[in-house]
Amino acid sequence: GADLRGADCSRCVLARADLTDARFSRAKMTEACLGAANLTRADFKGAELSKAALGKADLSDADFSGATMDGVDFMEAKLPGANLSRTMLKETLFYENDLHGAAFVEADLGQSQFINANIEAADFSGANLASAVFVGVRGENSVFKEADMTKACAAGETCFAGADLQGAVLNEAGMRGSDFSGANFEQAKLEMADLSECNLTQANLYRALA
Numbered sequence: 001g002a003d004l005r006g007a008d009c010s011r012c013v014l015a016r017a018d019l020t021d022a023r024f025s026r027a028k029m030t031e032a033c034l035g036a037a038n039l040t041r042a043d044f045k046g047a048e049l050s051k052a053a054l055g056k057a058d059l060s061d062a063d064f065s066g067a068t069m070d071g072v073d074f075m076e077a078k079l080p081g082a083n084l085s086r087t088m089l090k091e092t093l094f095y096e097n098d099l100h101g102a103a104f105v106e107a108d109l110g111q112s113q114f115i116n117a118n119i120e121a122a123d124f125s126g127a128n129l130a131s132a133v134f135v136g137v138r139g140e141n142s143v144f145k146e147a148d149m150t151k152a153c154a155a156g157e158t159c160f161a162g163a164d165l166q167g168a169v170l171n172e173a174g175m176r177g178s179d180f181s182g183a184n185f186e187q188a189k190l191e192m193a194d195l196s197e198c199n200l201t202q203a204n205l206y207r208a209l210a
Contacts, residue, residue, distance in 0.1 A: 001042070035073075134158045144168045154178045161199075
């Protein structure tokens with residue numbers, strides 16, 4: 001793949017380009033246009049991608065670990081298996097994204113919105129999801145261990161069946177009507193959380209603090 005490590009690609013236009021296995025680590029890509037590009041397995045470790053346009057791009061198995069990505073447009077992008085651990089993603093909109101198996105470990109996703117997204121088996125361990133919004137999300141077997149979900153809210157038949165929320169903080173979270181069947185809330189903090197009308201069949205609430 002193309003080697004653009006450390007390059008200044010700010011505002012560059014690479015829409016619909018085939019950049020499979022490309023290397024962009026530590027590159028400056030502020031406001032770059034990569035819409036509908038094939039970026040399968042691309043390496044963006046430590047890159048600066050603020051306000052970049054990645055709508056409808058194929059980012060399967062791409063590595064964004066440690067990247068700065070505030071204001072990135074991910075509209076309808078495919079991100080199965082992508083690594084977004086320790087990224088800055090505050091106030092990001094994930095609309096109809098495939099995030100199956102993606103890693104958001106210790107990512108900053110405060111006030112982000114997940115609308116009709118697939119986050120099945122995605123890993124949000126230690127992530128900041130304070131005031132995040134989940135609407136119509138498919139999140140079976142997702143992992144939120146020790147994540148901060150303070151004041152997060154869910155709506156629209158959101159499903160977290162089998163999710164691992166061990167040690168997560170859900171204080172004041174509004175999860176009314178969500179499916180948490182088989183979920184693990186062990187040692188989670190649920191002070192003033194709204195779990196009314198939730199499906200909690202076979203959920204583990206051992207030592208959860210309400």
